[in-house]
Amino acid sequence: MSTKSTSVPLDLEGILARLEPHAKELGGLVVLISFLALWLLNQGSSKPRKVIDPVEWRSFKLVQKDHLSHNTARYRFALPRATDSLGLPVGQHISVMAEIDGNKVIRSYTPTTLDNDKGHFDLVVKTYEKGNISRYLSLLTIGQEVKVKGPKGKFHYQRNLVPHLVMIAGGTGLTPMYQIIRSSLQDPKDKTELALIYANVEEDDILMRKELEEMRDNSNGRFKLFPSLHLETSWLAAIYPSAFASLRSQFSALSRDNPLITRRAHLAKIGYPAPRSLSKLEDQEQHGSEDWERAGEGVSASSSGRLGKSVGVGAGTGWRSSKSRA
Incomplete structure (x- = not known):
């Protein structure tokens, strides 16, 4: 006949409370027990967890x-x-x-x-x-x-969201793009071809250049990096229709079947608010996949000002819903 063993939780706090009045007599023993108690508590709480909350600061x-x-x-x-x-x-x-x-x-x-x-x-x-x-x-x-x-935010990047993703950023507008690039390149199942056009005024303003170049060099050609220092002739001008032909010639995947809608006037027509010079809490850095589908294939507009400026352009079969599975 087998007996079922049960474990009784160890009341570490209770033990320490009872030992406290005798700390002088017990000396180092109390210190040792306290150390072991803290170690056991830490071991019992080592399970990975997510710590931020959407409501509580x-x-x-x-x-x-x-x-x-x-x-x-x-x-x-x-x-x-x-x-x-x-x-x-x-x-x-x-x-x-x-x-x-x-x-x-x-x-x-x-x-x-x-x-x-x-x-x-x-x-x-x-x-x-x-x-x-x-x-x-x-x-x-x-x-x-x-x-x-x-x-x-409403946007959640998923692997293979589009076959080709061209990102345009200036200054600290790099950070949303950097996060997506890192995630995509770390995922062996993500086959998206990535390109980043990164505009800055001076050489020293190119943030995390070493990290960007390492990701490019280790991507097996999946990530292309285009840093630029001359805004008047930079790739950043490609967000305007007058320079669309130049952008399309460099990225053949952006074909006539996948038009780009990039002017603020067009974004306003489909319901996007004009970006403010100072970003507020209610601003979204990027809009969700469902909104991108509303706008046609390949539209994203981020907030500007304190967050820098960044635009994402997708090409291929169109944006998937964020609820779709790869």
């Missing part, structure tokens, strides 16, 4: 700051546990909140890290002289915290 501590240019830095924030992930779908963003002069100020940012980057998340932010949150972040010292909420 949660605080995260700054643990590292790296200057990428004279006015842009990468801020690394620690998650509660080394096994935690932020819980942000690729293509979405988070809200960052701070109290400045008695007012709550909120801005949206896209982390450059993915959910397989455990224990931390990174934000690449350009500091503006009159920027509220960007200046607040630049003045943070190691150990200070920011409040974060999310995910935000």
Whole structure:
């Protein structure tokens, strides 16, 4: 006859509470038991978990700051546990909140890290002289915290969303694109051919150039990188109809069967609000796949201003719904 064994939960807090009055007599034994209790509690809570919440503001501590240019830095924030992930779908963003002069100020940012980057998340932010949150972040010292909420946004990138994806970005508008590129190239089942046209004013303004070039070099030709420093003749001009022929000649996949709708006037006609110079909480960095299908094959418009500028153009059989499976 077999007996079924049952495990009784160990009441570590209760044990420590009973030992506390005798701490003087027991000395090092209490210290040892306390250490073991903390270790056991940590072992029992090592299961990976997603930590951000779309409603509740949660605080995260700054643990590292790296200057990428004279006015842009990468801020690394620690998650509660080394096994935690932020819980942000690729293509979405988070809200960052701070109290400045008695007012709550909120801005949206896209982390450059993915959910397989455990224990931390990174934000690449350009500091503006009159920027509220960007200046607040630049003045943070190691150990200070920011409040974060999310995910935000309607767009969720999925593998093989389109056969070809051309992305156009300027400045810190790179961050949503960087996240998508990293995710796509890390996924062996994603066959999307990627191209990034990245415009900046000066050589030093090309953010994360080393990382971008490494991704390009290791992509087996799946990712093409076009950095540009001359805005008057740059690839960024290709977002306007007058330069459409030039863009199409460089990316043959963008054929006549897949027209591009890129002017603000056209975007306004299909329901997109005009971008504001200062991004607000309600702005979406990118619109969902269903909206892209509404607009015709290959339209995406991101918010501009503090977030930089970025546009995604898809070509192929058209955008799939975000609910479709690859």
